[in-house]
Amino acid sequence: MPKCKYDWPEAGERHLIGKRISRLDGPAKSSGHAKYTYDINRPGMLFGKIVACPYAHAKIKSIDTAEAEKLPGVKVHLVQNVGTEIQWAGDEVVYVAAPTEELAKDAVAKVKVEYEVLPHLVHDEDLSKVGDRGKPTAEQKSGDPDTTFKDPDAVISEGFYGTPIITHCCLEAHGQVTEWADAQNLKVWATTQNVSGLPGAIGEAIGVPATNIEIFTPYMGGGFGSKFGPDRWGIECSKFSKETGKPIKMMLDRDLELIMAGSRPSHYAKVRVAAKKDGTISAWESDSWSTGGPAGGGKPPIPYVLDIPNQVTRHTSVATNTGPARAWRAPNHPQAAVLTMCALDDLAAKLNMDPIEFFHKNAELAGERGETYRQELMKAQELSDWKTLWHPRGDKTPGNMKRGLGVSMHTWGGRGHNSNCDVTIHPDGSVQVALGSQDLGTGTRTVIAITAAETLGLPLEAITVEIGDSKYPASGASGGSTTVGGVSASTRRGTIDARDQLFAAVAPSLGVQPDQLEAVGGKIQVKGDSSKSLIWKQACAKLGVKSIQVRGKNPGPCTLGMSGVGGVEIADVSVDTETGLVKMNKMVCVQDCGLILDMKTAESQCYGAMIMGVTYSLFEEKIMDEATGRMVNPNMEFYKLAGIGDIGEMVVHMMTGPGYDERGVIGLGEPPVISPGAAISNAVANAIGVRVPTIPITPDKVLAALEKGGMA
Amino acid sequence: MSRKKDRPRKSAAEGFSRRDFLKGAGVAVSGGLMVGEKVAVAAPPEGTTQILGPGAVPITLKINGKPHRLNVEPRVTLLDALRDRLDITGAKKVCDRATCGACTVILNGEPVYACTVLAIEAQGKEIQTIESLTAGGKLHPISAAFVEHDAQQCGFCTPGFVMAVKAFLDKNPNPTMQDVEKGLGGNLCRCGTYVGVRQAVLEAAKAMKGGKAHA
Numbered sequence: 001m002p003k004c005k006y007d008w009p010e011a012g013e014r015h016l017i018g019k020r021i022s023r024l025d026g027p028a029k030s031s032g033h034a035k036y037t038y039d040i041n042r043p044g045m046l047f048g049k050i051v052a053c054p055y056a057h058a059k060i061k062s063i064d065t066a067e068a069e070k071l072p073g074v075k076v077h078l079v080q081n082v083g084t085e086i087q088w089a090g091d092e093v094v095y096v097a098a099p100t101e102e103l104a105k106d107a108v109a110k111v112k113v114e115y116e117v118l119p120h121l122v123h124d125e126d127l128s129k130v131g132d133r134g135k136p137t138a139e140q141k142s143g144d145p146d147t148t149f150k151d152p153d154a155v156i157s158e159g160f161y162g163t164p165i166i167t168h169c170c171l172e173a174h175g176q177v178t179e180w181a182d183a184q185n186l187k188v189w190a191t192t193q194n195v196s197g198l199p200g201a202i203g204e205a206i207g208v209p210a211t212n213i214e215i216f217t218p219y220m221g222g223g224f225g226s227k228f229g230p231d232r233w234g235i236e237c238s239k240f241s242k243e244t245g246k247p248i249k250m251m252l253d254r255d256l257e258l259i260m261a262g263s264r265p266s267h268y269a270k271v272r273v274a275a276k277k278d279g280t281i282s283a284w285e286s287d288s289w290s291t292g293g294p295a296g297g298g299k300p301p302i303p304y305v306l307d308i309p310n311q312v313t314r315h316t317s318v319a320t321n322t323g324p325a326r327a328w329r330a331p332n333h334p335q336a337a338v339l340t341m342c343a344l345d346d347l348a349a350k351l352n353m354d355p356i357e358f359f360h361k362n363a364e365l366a367g368e369r370g371e372t373y374r375q376e377l378m379k380a381q382e383l384s385d386w387k388t389l390w391h392p393r394g395d396k397t398p399g400n401m402k403r404g405l406g407v408s409m410h411t412w413g414g415r416g417h418n419s420n421c422d423v424t425i426h427p428d429g430s431v432q433v434a435l436g437s438q439d440l441g442t443g444t445r446t447v448i449a450i451t452a453a454e455t456l457g458l459p460l461e462a463i464t465v466e467i468g469d470s471k472y473p474a475s476g477a478s479g480g481s482t483t484v485g486g487v488s489a490s491t492r493r494g495t496i497d498a499r500d501q502l503f504a505a506v507a508p509s510l511g512v513q514p515d516q517l518e519a520v521g522g523k524i525q526v527k528g529d530s531s532k533s534l535i536w537k538q539a540c541a542k543l544g545v546k547s548i549q550v551r552g553k554n555p556g557p558c559t560l561g562m563s564g565v566g567g568v569e570i571a572d573v574s575v576d577t578e579t580g581l582v583k584m585n586k587m588v589c590v591q592d593c594g595l596i597l598d599m600k601t602a603e604s605q606c607y608g609a610m611i612m613g614v615t616y617s618l619f620e621e622k623i624m625d626e627a628t629g630r631m632v633n634p635n636m637e638f639y640k641l642a643g644i645g646d647i648g649e650m651v652v653h654m655m656t657g658p659g660y661d662e663r664g665v666i667g668l669g670e671p672p673v674i675s676p677g678a679a680i681s682n683a684v685a686n687a688i689g690v691r692v693p694t695i696p697i698t699p700d701k702v703l704a705a706l707e708k709g710g711m712a
Numbered sequence: 713m714s715r716k717k718d719r720p721r722k723s724a725a726e727g728f729s730r731r732d733f734l735k736g737a738g739v740a741v742s743g744g745l746m747v748g749e750k751v752a753v754a755a756p757p758e759g760t761t762q763i764l765g766p767g768a769v770p771i772t773l774k775i776n777g778k779p780h781r782l783n784v785e786p787r788v789t790l791l792d793a794l795r796d797r798l799d800i801t802g803a804k805k806v807c808d809r810a811t812c813g814a815c816t817v818i819l820n821g822e823p824v825y826a827c828t829v830l831a832i833e834a835q836g837k838e839i840q841t842i843e844s845l846t847a848g849g850k851l852h853p854i855s856a857a858f859v860e861h862d863a864q865q866c867g868f869c870t871p872g873f874v875m876a877v878k879a880f881l882d883k884n885p886n887p888t889m890q891d892v893e894k895g896l897g898g899n900l901c902r903c904g905t906y907v908g909v910r911q912a913v914l915e916a917a918k919a920m921k922g923g924k925a926h927a
Contacts, residue, residue, distance in 0.1 A: 026859035027851050029867030030874055032802025032842030039801035047796070101792060102785060171806045171814060171868040171902050221804070221868030222902050254807050441866030441903050604862045604908065611904030636807035636900065644906040645893035 004558035006493050008595055008664060009454065011657075015520075016454045018656070020600040023446045024465065025219070025439065034219040037191040038251050040177045046075065046097035048237060048250030049104040051111045052259075053086040053093055056120035056321035056629025060084050060113060065094060068110035073099045076111070077240040079232065085118070087294040088323050089630045090259035092232060095240055097248050120321040122624035124266055124291040125162065125694070127316060134289065134316045135296060143310030148283035154274040157347040161269055162694040163335045163677060165291070166620040168262030168328060169639060172221020175251030176234050178241040184208070186238055189216045190230070193223040194477035196436035198230055199470050205235040215470040217438050225327035226262035228477055255634035263622060264328030265292035267300045267335035268694070271343040273308075279353050281344070281362045284311040288339065291318040292325025300332045304340035305373075305409050305566075306365035321629055322622070327479060329609075330412060330670035334616070334677050338695060341408040341678035346691060349393045355407050355682065356381050356390075366409075369566050372592060373409055376568040376655065380407065380590040383651050384570040394689025400578040403585070406682025407570045410674035414593065414667030415563035416485025416554050417476030423452070423494035425502055425548040429537040431456060433494070434466035437475040437487050442669055443601030444483055450597050451488045455495040457519035458536060473551065481667025485561035486554050488597060488665045493560075494552020501548045506539045561664035567591035569610070569675035571683040572648075577706060580699030582684055584614055584648030587676070592655035594666035599654065606652040606672040613676020615642040617695050764832060771835050775800065776844035782831075790834045791815045791826035794841065802842035802871045813899030816872040816879075817841050823879035823898075842871040845878070854878055857916035863908030869901040877913050887917055 009017065028034040053060075060083060065076040077095040080086070086093075096107040121133050149156060170191075177189040186208060192198055192215065199213040220227070233250055241248045252261055269288035275281045290297030296317030303311060328334075348358040356377055363370040363377070381387065386405060395402035421435035433452050439445045449463040456462075466472060476486050503514035506524050510517070510532050518527045525533030534542075554560070572586040589606045596602045619640035625632045633639045677695045684702070685691045690709030692701045765786035773780050773793065782797050791808075794800040794817075803826050806814040810828040817826045818840040845852035854877050857863070864870040873896070880895045881887070887895065892913045901909070 022859050023862060023864075025867070026862070026864060027855065029864050029870050030855035030858040031846045031851060032871035032874070033846070034867055035801065036804075036868065038805065039795070041796070041799050041801075100788075101796060102787060169902055171804070171812070171866065171900075173806075219867065222866040224902075251805075254809075441864070443865075600862050604865060604905070607907040608865055608904030611906055612902070615904075635809060636811040637809070641812075641900045641902060642906075643897045643900060644909060645897050647906055650907050 006496050006556070006558040006560060008492070008560065011661065014454065016450045016460065018596050018599055021446060021450060021460065021598045023443050023601055024449055025445055029219070036172055036219045036221050037176060037189045037217065038172050038221065040189045040249065042177060042179055042247035045177070045247040045249055046099060046244060047101045047104045048095055048097045048240065048248045049108045050092050050256060051094035051096065051108050051113065052256060053091045053115065054089055054630070055086065055115055055117050056089045056122055057118040058086045058115035059118060060086065060093060061116050062114040063094060064112040067112070068096055068107040071098065071103060071107050071110065074103065074107040075244045077236060077243065079236050088260065088321050090256055090323060095236060095250070097240060097244060120629040122320055122322055122629050123626060124289065124318040124320055125164070125268060127289050130318050133319045136314065136316045137299065139312060139314045141312040145283045145285055145310040145312045148310040149272065149274055149285065153277055154282060155277060155347070155351050156272060156274045157343065157350045158272045159343055159346050159691060160693050161271060161339050161342045163267050163338050164694065165266045165322060165622040166264045166616050167258045167622050167639065168224045168226040168326065169258060169641065170222035170224060170226060170262065173252040173254065173257040174227060174231060174233070174261040176237060177247055177249045178237045179247035180242055184212050186213045187216065188213065188234065188238065190234060191220045191227060192217055193227045193438060193440060193479060195438045195468060195470050196474040197477050202230045202234060202238055205230065206238050216468065218468040220438060220440060223440050223478070224329045225331065225479060228327070228479060254636065258634040258639055259631050260323035262326045262328070263293065263323050265290050265297040265325045267297070267332070267339060269302065269339045271339060273343050273347050275347055275351060279351050279358050279361050281306065281308055281365065282310060284308040286339070287314045289316040289318055291320045291322065293322045294319055294324060297325065298332070300336040300339060302336050302339050304333070304336040305411050306362055307367065308365060322624060329612070329673045333410060333412065333670065333674040337408055337410055337674050337678040338681060342681050342691065345406065345682040345685065352392065354390060356386060359407065359409060369564065372566055373568065376566060376590040376592070379653055380568040380570045380588050383590070383653060384572060384586065384588045386570065389572065390686070393686060395687050400576055401574050402577055402687040403574045404683045404685065404687025405570060405572050406679045406684070406686055407568065408675035408678035408682065409566065409568050410671055411564070411566050412481060412671040412674070413563045414481035414485060414565055414670070416489050416561045416665065417482035419475040419486035419490035419554045420473035421475065421487070421490045421494050421552045422473050423491070423498045423550045423552055425498050425540060427540050427543040427545060427547060429540040430464065431458065431462060432464045432466060433491055434472040435475040435487060435490065436470050436472040437467045437483065438478055439467060440478050442483065442605060443598055444478070444487060446601060447484055447597045448487050448491050451491040452495045455492060456499055457521055457523065459522065481669040481671070484597065484667050485665045489554035489556065489560040490552040492552070493554070493556050494550050497552065498548050498550040501550065502539060505542045506534060509542060510534065559664060561594060561666050563666065565591070565593045565666050565671050567671050567675065569672070569679045571676065571679040573680060573683040573687060575684055575687045575702060577688060580702035582618055582697050582702065584646065586649040586651065587614070588651045589672050590653045590655065591668070591672050592660050593668040593671070594663035595661045596654055596656055597665060602654060602668055603652045605668045607650055609672035610650055610676060611642060611647050612673050614647050614680070617677045617680040617697060618642070619696055621696055769832065771832055773831065773834055773839055774837065775839045776841060776847065784831050786830065786832050788831045789827055790817070790829040790831045793831035794826065800841055800843060804868055804872060806868070811900070812869070813876055814869050814872040816875040816899065818875055818879050821882070823876050842875055845874070853919040854881070854916040857912035857919065861908040861912040861915060863905050863912040865903035865905055869899060873899045873901070873909060877916065881913070881917055881920060885917060885921060887913065889914070
């Protein structure tokens with residue numbers, strides 16, 4: 001097939017793609033000069049604070065803001081009316097705004113709201129206690145699981161596994177600064193994953209055309225799936241700003257950030273899984289349940305990665321009075337990995353098989369990517385020193401420190417989203433790529449610049465990337481690992497077209513046809529004859545007074561990125577059977593994601609995901625109090641994140657080269673965060689000889705599992 | 713004031729043996745168990761008790777060598793004074809209760825959580841913020857090492873981390889990896905940049921010894 005003109009360059013022609021390149025906004029961030037939404041201070045700005053409902057389930061009986069409004073400069077805005085039924089503790093009732101944060105806090109304390117308290121449910125780990133809050137969904141069946149489980153030769157493992165609700169805990173809290181430039185035009189500095197989508201979303205809610213709203217997000221302090229919409233605070237503060245005639249900054253306080261601005265649904269399941277004596281997996285049966293707050297919780301994609309031939313799954317959605325769910329990095333996959341990979345690990349133990357051998361044997365159940373998983377399993381096995389360190393269940397060496405290894409596999413899509421960009425080449429040689437995208441810290445700016453510079457044969461610093469403003473061409477929201485594929489494809493197409501226009505302008509002076517030219521090494525030259533060339537600036541001067549401006553799009557001609565990636569992670573832990581503490585020794589991640597644009601930031605995505613994985617595997621849980629219905633740890637000393645000393649050694653290996661590169665650019669944000677829960681849980685089981693059924697694997701659970709297993 | 717060096721730290725592997733104590737608590741080196749720590753306020757000399765507030769009082773803060781005059785209520789934290797009153801926003805507000813370190817600034821050579829120091833307490837002291845590190849327009853070797861080793865993603869924890877590293881290296885110019893893991897346990901990152909931070913700290917230590925040290 002003839003090479004399509006937009007295709008990514010072949011390995012030998014890549015000057016920047018795949019190299020280790022430092023992120024472009026690194027200096028601005030590490031010097032403290034990067035301005036985030038939280039850092040925006042506008043003239044005359046008021047600070048907004050929230051009066052939140054203290055009850056998990058209640059009806060508003062009355063609201064009295066008179067005392068608050070007596071405070072100097074304090075303004076009040078009702079968010080919910082008398083009679084409204086509140087569904088979680090922390091839901092917003094009234095906003096106040098004041099010239100200082102301190103005064104705004106005083107005003108919050110002066111607002112009086114009366115409630116009729118209603119019965120609540122905040123726990124879902126024990127399905128027998130949820131009553132009519134549980135709604136079963138239809139059973140799904142394929143193959144013949146009933147007969148397969150009855151096979152007298154089948155080896156069957158049964159277990160209970162689960163993950164509780166965790167939060168997003170973005171370090172930059174949710175929120176925005178709203179300011180009306182005039183009666184019709186609104187400016188919003190928003191910490192968002194969706195710069196291009198917000199004008200429409202806010203505009204629709206407040207009855208203002210999207211064209212009158214501009215969003216600014218030059219930098220944002222973490223989203224992880226929780227910052228797609230304008231949120232109620234974005235919409236109501238837009239109104240509040242108009243009412244007061246002043247800019248309002250409202251960033252959630254840390255407690256409300258953890259209570260309501262992000263939660264990953266829980267998932268629990270009773271699983272039965274069967275294999276033939278030779279280790280071939282034959283059947284799966286699961287009864288799962290989950291909650292994502294008042295709307296309940298959907299079914300996880302189980303069995304995960306491996307399509308087990310005979311299976312039956314039943315799921316119950318449980319509605320609880322907890323803050324509503326938001327997409328959390330790789331929605332439902334980390335939970336599905338725990339439910340599946342822990343159950344399969346227990347089955348492997350029952351079969352007396354090494355789990356790597358077991359997964360290797362069953363890899364074809366992963367479909368067409370089965371062989372890739374085999375390669376990844378072997379690489380991870382090598383990098384973790386598995387053959388030396390792994391042992392059958394239960395570290396039999398003397399002493400209270402028990403070491404174990406565990407493995408898990410994961411999958412994700414990651415096809416590029418819709419993206420438009422404007423590529424401009426000016427007669428002075430400067431180049432700009434502008435698009436309404438955003439950099440969540442993944443390196444979006446940097447991969448756009450790499451793509452443009454590679455295509456135009458320029459150094460990285462020759463490219464100006466403009467993102468984080470909704471006035472630029474619309475580009476997709478950053479979710480589901482879709483950004484890198486989307487923005488790189490639109491940039492590639494735009495810069496190829498712009499380059500071709502430049503070739504046309506330059507060709508006459510070099511005495512050749514445009515298609516005989518190439519852009520390489522800062523020059524436009526005749527292919528294969530570097531003596532006939534113009535340096536970039538001279539070439540651009542041929543444009544006269546007219547800049548080239550081209551719109552690049554994705555999707556578009558040529559496939560620049562496919563969908564579907566896989567990875568394998570191995571955890572190596574030590575467990576203290578006296579204290580129950582789990583210590584990370586090492587973690588290995590082997591990951592494919594097609595063609596890698598920037599090896600440095602790609603590896604960072606994996607390191608970051610593994611560290612986030614250690615955190616949710618060992619520390620994180622949104623702990624709800626049964627009596628009051630409130631979250632008891634809405635702060636960062638008891639909602640724990642791993643620290644720099646908690647993570648152990650980390651090794652990342654990206655699968656690249658033939659077989660991978662030609663799949664084009666595929667997203668990487670989600671996949672490596674999926675496996676840690678299962679890998680670490682399996683490593684703990686390997687160390688201590690018994691399963692700790694749910695993550696996070698806290699000391700109390702380790703000790704309880706040891707006691708139950710008769711090993712304490 | 714909440715001096716980080718006063719906070720005891722324990723590695724996960726040491727110091728605990730009573731199971732009952734640990735029930736229900738995961739232990740992170742971030743020092744999450746060390747709540748209820750006393751906030752020591754400098755006692756005034758005897759017989760000179762001065763009552764300030766609750767209204768705003770005039771104060772002068774010496775920030776990065778420059779005096780700034782402002783009126784704040786005594787309850788205003790150094791962090792809010794910097795960010796809300798003076799528009800010096802490098803120090804970030806995250807946990808607002810001395811856990812995460814995103815607001816780390818250096819006070820008389822000691823790293824502190826600016827969210828837990830009152831602005832009035834910071835009078836008469838040398839307050840150094842991240843902004844001081846690029847005073848000469850050049851990237852400080854610590855910031856440069858963070859860039860080189862990609863020790864930042866969203867970057868919201870980064871200014872606090874860089875200041876904590878600066879104070880740490882000023883006192884520990886030849887740290888081992890173990891020193892780094894203990895000495896920087898007071899700063900938390902959500903994106904998961906610790907692998908890069910560990911490398912960046914060791915590299916910055918080398919670079920700063922090579923005669924390129926900044927103020």
